[in-house]
Amino acid sequence: MPKTFNQMKKRLEEAMTEASEAEEIIPLLKEAIAKFELVPADLFELTAGKTKVAQQKASQSGKGSGNGAPMYRDAEGNTWAGRGRRPAWVNEALALGKTLEDFRARGRHLRSAK
Numbered sequence: 001m002p003k004t005f006n007q008m009k010k011r012l013e014e015a016m017t018e019a020s021e022a023e024e025i026i027p028l029l030k031e032a033i034a035k036f037e038l039v040p041a042d043l044f045e046l047t048a049g050k051t052k053v054a055q056q057k058a059s060q061s062g063k064g065s066g067n068g069a070p071m072y073r074d075a076e077g078n079t080w081a082g083r084g085r086r087p088a089w090v091n092e093a094l095a096l097g098k099t100l101e102d103f104r105a106r107g108r109h110l111r112s113a114k
Helices: 005-035 052-060 088-095
Strands: none
Touching: none
16 A cells, blocks of 8 residues: 555556556457457356366257257358357348248257247
């Protein structure tokens, strides 16, 4: 803890610099998150102590397709596993009147909701 006026002044200047840097980087982070359609799991560890591979295996067991294979595919080769946020190519196609069924990958069947 700063005890002198000069130490407090120096600490205040450091804090203001940090705040300024945060103000600059936050819009860049938001832009990258939107551009790449990132979700919190892409950026942060979900459970302390688990490796990313262990987390992925745990999240796949008993959910969705189970093997991470794409459930949806378009003619350009874009794919989506059907989990998480819909990619831009899916949203654009839906806006043009397509349905998810139009992009269902061969041999992939959705489970019915329980």
